[in-house]
Every structure is written in structure tokens, then in C-alpha cells.
Amino acid sequence: MIHYRSIAVVLFAVLSSSCLADQHTFFRENVLGTAMELRVNATDAQSAADAERAALAEVERLSNVFSRYDANSELSRFASTPVGEAVSLSDELFDLLAMCDELEHASGRAFNPAVGLLAQIWDASGRAGKLPTEEVIRAATQRASRPKWRLDHVNRSATRLSENTLSLDAVAKGVILDHVAQAVLSSSRTVTGVMVNIGGDIRLAGGIETTVGIADPRDDRIGAQPLARIKVGDGGIATSGCSERSVDIDGVSYSHIIDPRTGRPVTETVSATVLAPTASIADALATTCSVLSVTESLALVNSIQGVDCLLVTAGGVLTMSANWPQSKASNVGKAKDDESTGHEMIVEFEIGKPSQSRRYRRPYVAVWIEDKDKFPVKTLSLFLMQNNPGPRWYRDLRRWYTDDQVRKVVDDNDLIETVSKPTRNPGKYKVKWDGRDDSGNLVKPGKYTLLIEAAREHGTYQLIRQPFEFGKPLKKTLQGNVEIASATVDYQVTD
Ligand code: AMP
Ligand code: MG
Numbered sequence: 001m002i003h004y005r006s007i008a009v010v011l012f013a014v015l016s017s018s019c020l021a022d023q024h025t026f027f028r029e030n031v032l033g034t035a036m037e038l039r040v041n042a043t044d045a046q047s048a049a050d051a052e053r054a055a056l057a058e059v060e061r062l063s064n065v066f067s068r069y070d071a072n073s074e075l076s077r078f079a080s081t082p083v084g085e086a087v088s089l090s091d092e093l094f095d096l097l098a099m100c101d102e103l104e105h106a107s108g109r110a111f112n113p114a115v116g117l118l119a120q121i122w123d124a125s126g127r128a129g130k131l132p133t134e135e136v137i138r139a140a141t142q143r144a145s146r147p148k149w150r151l152d153h154v155n156r157s158a159t160r161l162s163e164n165t166l167s168l169d170a171v172a173k174g175v176i177l178d179h180v181a182q183a184v185l186s187s188s189r190t191v192t193g194v195m196v197n198i199g200g201d202i203r204l205a206g207g208i209e210t211t212v213g214i215a216d217p218r219d220d221r222i223g224a225q226p227l228a229r230i231k232v233g234d235g236g237i238a239t240s241g242c243s244e245r246s247v248d249i250d251g252v253s254y255s256h257i258i259d260p261r262t263g264r265p266v267t268e269t270v271s272a273t274v275l276a277p278t279a280s281i282a283d284a285l286a287t288t289c290s291v292l293s294v295t296e297s298l299a300l301v302n303s304i305q306g307v308d309c310l311l312v313t314a315g316g317v318l319t320m321s322a323n324w325p326q327s328k329a330s331n332v333g334k335a336k337d338d339e340s341t342g343h344e345m346i347v348e349f350e351i352g353k354p355s356q357s358r359r360y361r362r363p364y365v366a367v368w369i370e371d372k373d374k375f376p377v378k379t380l381s382l383f384l385m386q387n388n389p390g391p392r393w394y395r396d397l398r399r400w401y402t403d404d405q406v407r408k409v410v411d412d413n414d415l416i417e418t419v420s421k422p423t424r425n426p427g428k429y430k431v432k433w434d435g436r437d438d439s440g441n442l443v444k445p446g447k448y449t450l451l452i453e454a455a456r457e458h459g460t461y462q463l464i465r466q467p468f469e470f471g472k473p474l475k476k477t478l479q480g481n482v483e484i485a486s487a488t489v490d491y492q493v494t495d
Pocket of ligand 2: 169170171238240282283284285286287288
């Protein structure tokens, strides 16, 4: 019986993936405090839209379990039960606590969800601009090393063993990604594949394949050359590092990842990317590898089947585990200076804050460069919902869309790549242009225009234009509006 059923399952998978599915792309702001990019392979647009709804509902359901910012989440409620009292947990929370125990053990306590108190201390120090004292660090480190909970695997309950500030942030996003991918695949029979990227941690399932860029910790602005590009299939990929969420004290940047053994922010590894069979494992190990030394990280990663990593140290040394998929397109090992064009235009902008009622914003934003004939030479960033076939957003991003139709006549490349990077805050974007066009060639001398176009679905519309001359430096604050709260351009030219 089981035999026949498994044959049927295989046949169904083959048949369903052989149907002609289109890829539908969705982009949302303010998902788990960052942004979500979702690609769904589905035979019709309605199924893809339903799949997006299922994905958001799953995010909502699980953030009600794992969030430490929400006092009513299951985690917060568990964290405030009296020490010594057993409580029944949902499968999701129980499984995650069990996974944390395993990780803590396997990492020699480099991974520790009780690091919450230390994280709060370093955050507060960042705000006050003053380092915490040795005594404060020592006391909090000691506290974090106490046993946190005891799990009863028969009754699936947990008992807190000490007062500790818990944070599951190092792994909860990965767990949510795995659940979201499953929810999308289960949402309809016509959905055959999914890629979901929340703030740079990614899960692929259903036989989808894509190329993912690994952000360079020295420059992870949109449009900057990634450190590497790898082809990934089903599984998870996550990057942890200091870039986006570090705190500054006296001009020194301190990572938000803490070594629970010393009580101090990590310094050796500035970026750790992990490929694993699931996003939960990738996420957990990316944080763990940021804490462990390079040698310890490699030993841990090599001991787990199907897991690989790419590590970057503060000194700029890159280390890959033995089976890291080195693609031909990879830039790993190349000196950054070899690629310098002498042109660097940095465009920073902030998308207006969402109102309370629209939690998961869907911003439509395009940043690009036109030449004097209004030909789009380079699209720098593009956030929008893209339904294939037939884009639905053309009404909203009308200028970019018209331009892109012109571009497509001569070039039909994918303009924006998926990048694995440390989680960034919602709303704020840094985009970089190095003077190259969409085909990678330096543009000709002459007059150009930088355009930032933003629209809200069937709502307000905004187009910012800034003319400039190629090769002539420019620094300017651009006039903001409802959609783009602020924007600056800084164009520098070096010989
Ligand atoms: P990630 O962005 O996945 O690397 O997770 C980072 C978050 O995990 C931090 O913001 C902290 O809340 C938490 N964290 C920091 N250090 C550790 C650690 N050593 N073990 C477990 N969680 C940590
Ligand atoms: Mg992590």
C-alpha cells in the first residue's frame, strides 16, 4: 500500500512539475522587521496570489509563536512563567527549543538563546555611547550560562530552570522560512515551486533553481558586486554578519552577535553564509559560525551532512568548506580593486513608514539611469510585484515600465538578483552604481538622469529626477515626498 502511494506521489510530482508554470514574484516590506521577496511557480496568477496570502498568514501565525517583541507571543508567555513550573508548548515552540538545545551542545555553547540579556546590555551601551563595565559583562555572561529550561519529550512541555532573557532570533526566521515554503507548496496543486527570501535568508523548495549572490560584507549595497554567485536548488541559505545591525560606541562598530562565552560582540568573522538542507539549519549555523573561530566553524559544518559555508574574517580572508559550490561566475578571491571603475554613485533613500493598518506594505519602487535619449542604461533596484505573464504594476510605475519596454527590445536579462545578506532594517535602502550599464560596460561620457520612481498600489505616485554628467561629481539631497521620505545622491569620481 505504502509502495503504491509513494509511486503515486512521485508520478504526481513529475506530472505537476511538467505542467508549464510561470514564475510570479511578490515583494513586501515590514515582514518580520525586514523585507520579503517571494517567487512562486504556478500555472495561474490566482494560485500565485493565494500562495502569497498563505505565505503571509504563515508568517503571522509563527511570529505569534516566536516573537520576543510581542508580549503575547507564546515565547514571551513561556519566558514569563515561574521558574520550576512545567508548561505545555505548541509543536513549533517545543521543536525549536529542542533544536536550540542540540545547537548549544554541538557548538560548544557558542550558540545560546539566553544571550538575550547580553544583547540588551550592548544595545543599551550603543544608545548611551558608553561601553558596559567588566563587572556588568561578567555578571550577565554568568547568568546566560545557567541552564535555561528542561524539556519533557513525552509530554512536549518545558520547565524554566532560571530567570533568563531568551531570544530565538538567531534561528526563528529560518524556521519560519521552512514553514512558509511548505505553506506555499500546499496552498494549491498548481503551485510547483517556491523561493522565499526574508531579509537575505532564503528557502527554496519544489525543485526551483536560482542563482543567489552572497553579499560582500565590505560593500553590501544594492548593485554592489557580490562576493560570490552560486546556483542553489532546494534547501536553505542564510548569511549572518555585522553590517546592518551593529552598534557604534566611540567610533567602533560592535556586532549584534554575541559570544556567550565571553559576553562580548564577535570580532573575528564578519560574514558567515551557510547552505543547508533547510533554512532553519542554515540560519542557526550562520549565526553560530559568526561566533566560532574559522577552524571551529569548518569542523562543525563538515560534521553535518549537506551543510557548507563561506566565511569572511575581519582581515578579509575568505574560507569555504570543502563542498562549497564554486560557480564559474564567482568573484571569490578576486581583489575588489580590480573591478573598480573609478565611478561610485551612492543613492540612499527611505520608503515612507507604513500606517498601522497596512502592516505588510507592497512598495513599488524603481531606481535607474537614463541617457540623454531617455534610454534606460542601468536599472539599479526594483521592488515590485511582478506577475508573469503580463505585469500588473505598469499602471503604477509608469515611467520605469515604459523605459523597460524599450530596454527589452535590445536586452532581456534579469535585472535584479537575489542576494543572501545579513538582515537589514525595513524601509532604508542604499544603492550603488559603478558607471556600468546593464550589460556590464562603462557608459559613454555625456548627460544622464538618475530617476527614482515610487508608487503605492492605486495610490500616490512620485518621480524624482536628478540630471548629472558622467564623470562630474555630485552630492545632493533630493526632495522627498509621501512615498520616498528622503533621498540623497553622492557621486564620486576617482582616477
Ligand atoms: P542572525 O541575524 O540570524 O544571525 O541572528 C542574530 C540574533 O540572534 C541577534 O540579534 C540576537 O538576538 C541573537 N544572538 C546573538 N548572538 C547569539 C548567539 N551567540 N547565540 C544565539 N543567538 C544569538
Ligand atoms: Mg541566524
